[in-house]
Amino acid sequence: MPLLKKHTIRLGEQAVHMGEQFGSANAPEVAEAVLERADDNQIVQEVVSAVEVYAPPIPTVPVVDEDERQRVLQNIREEGKTQAEAMAAEIKKKAEEEARTLLDTASNKAKELLEAETAKGIEQGKKEIYAQLRKHIEEAQDVVRQARNQKNAIIKSAVPEILRLSTRIAAQVVRNELTQNQNIVMDIVKDAIEKISDNEQVVIKVSAQDLQNVRNEKDLIIDLVEAKNLSIVPDKHCAEGGCVIETKLGFIDAKVVTKLDMIQTALLDVHHEEKTKRETTLKEAVERGEDIDMAAEEQKDIDELMKETSLEEIKAQEKKMLEEQQERDKANEGNSVDKSLEL
DSSP states (O other): OHHHHHHHHHHHHHHHHHHHHHTOSSHHHHHHHHHHTTTSTTHHHHHHHHHHHOOOOOOOOOOOOHHHHHHHHHHHHHHHHHHHHHHHHHHHHHHHHHHHHHHHHHHHHHHHHHHHHHHHHHHHHHHHHHHHHHHHHHHHHHHHHHHHHHHHHHHHHHHHHHHHHHHHHHHHHHHHHHHHOTTHHHHHHHHHHTTOOOOSSEEEEEOHHHHHHHHHTHHHHHHHHTOSSEEEEEOTTSOTTOEEEEETTEEEEOOHHHHHHHHHHHHHHHHHHHHHHHHHHHHHHHHTTOOOOHHHHHHHHHHHHHHHOOHHHHHHHHHHHHHHHHHHHHHTTTOSSOOSOOO
16 A cells, blocks of 8 residues: 555645646646545546546637727837837838948048058159150250350360460460560571571561660670671561571571470370370270270360460460460551561
8 A cells, every 4th residue: 555655645746736827726626636546546546537537728819809809009109110110210220230330441441442552653654754754864864965066176176276276375375575685696697697507698587576685785796706707687487586597608596486486386296196006006905805995084084284385375375475466566557567466
């Protein structure tokens, strides 16, 4: 019996549990009755019967009137509308946020593309500007090179003219010195007369300006050459400071202009020789395979020449001295001797 009692108790507890689960109000009483008759042989059968006959009550559907139904439907509609509006607002908000995000992304992308294209355009523009500048610089350098070559050609071709002008200036300087120092002509006469070898008959020709000064020294001249017959005469072809000495064997031209012409010729010859020598040296260096910059060497020669002479300065100096000479000639106007400079 103890085993049956335990089994009965367990069944009772299950009955109570089942009653509570399905909401039956009789379940506790059934369980209690089962427990009180735990020693009865019919316990098991009763418990089983109680469980078998128990069933949860069928819920009843309350009757709702039309007004209540309409009210409920209206509430449902309003609640649905409210929920729909809330959902729409939420969807709109999310859409706006997504649109704003897309817009910001597109704007940033466009900005990046613009900056990239701008940088690319600037770089391309720089390249084009640099190319144009390089072209202009090369053109300017070419113009400068041509101008330098022309200048050098002019200077090189002007060297003989510079030498001639220098000689003419020297003539003016000598003439000015002769005007200020009357004794110079006697030095020239003495120097020239010492070169004659025939003293049988000597004729000294001088300018009208120097005639009296030389005649005053006639005795001295006779003693120098031991001339048997000495004549001192004016010669319009003799410029001041110069003289011509004639003998039966020939003559000695000691005119200033003649001396200067000889100096000029000698200078031109020296220049020509130096130029030829320089060109030959450079040519031989090139033939030997030496790295010679002909343009640089030529420019060096030009620079050296320009350090020593300036064509414009020489011409300006000559012009000034000619003007001074013209003023002196005007002061001696009326003299029958030709005052012009014999060059």
